[in-house]
Amino acid sequence: MSLELVAASSAITLALVFYTIGVFSERRAGFLKKSHVILFWCGLVFDTTGTTIMTNIAQTSGATGFGIHAISGLAAIILMLIHAVWATVTFLRRNERAEKTFHTFSTLVWLLWLVPYIIGLLVGIPAIHLRAVCAVGTSVIVVSAFAMVLFRRAKTRKSH
Template sequence: MSFELIAASAAITLALVFYTVGVFSERRSSSLKLSHVIMFWCGLVFDTTGTTIMTNIAQTSGATGFGIHAISGLLAIILMLVHAIWATATYIRRNERAEKTFHKFSTLVWLLWLIPYIIGMLVGIPMIHLQTVCAVGTATLVVAAFAFFLLRRGAAKHSDK
């Protein structure tokens, strides 16, 4: 495995860690804190870094085209950027109503970001190496299961109040 591939995989995995910790600690605390905003920005930086390295690897290996993984990855980075900017603005404004809306958006962005992450794993790990169509379907099913679990937990949490 090349150094570039290790660096890209590590960066994208760090993005997963920062983003997941940021989103779920924000969900748990029900308030947006500076530490959450910092984690969102760190997730964006690491994801962008890893994606840039992966793009360079693909270009130097002669890969052509702009497949579903690349498109979904680019959309995920754009969503993460919007999310980080919105988190920063919401944190600075300290508007309670905006924070409630932000909490829902935060989970949605995390779920959507997870799709290209899982696709990349399923296509890129040699022992798994699914075809793109199968990887997209599998990633979508995994994220749908996460969404179902999170929505169910959220509904149960609100019915207890």
């Protein structure tokens, strides 16, 4: 494995760690803290860094086209940017109603971000090495299962 690939994989995995901690600590707290906003921005920076390195690797290796993984990855970065900006604005304004809306959006963005992460994982691990179509289907199933659990838990908490 090349040093470039290790750096890219590490950066994207750090994005997963920062973003997951940010989203779930914000969910647990029930309101936005400065630390959540910082974690969202860190997740975006690491994901963008890792994706940029991966793009360079793909271009260097002569890969052509703009496949579903690239499209979903770009969409995820755009959503993360919108999410981080909205988190910053919501935090600075201290609007309780906006924070509740943000809370749901935060979880949705995290779930959507997982799709390209899981696709890359499934396609990139030699022992698994699924074809792109199978990886997309598998990632959507896994993320859907996460979504059902997360939103069912949230619904159960609200009814108590």
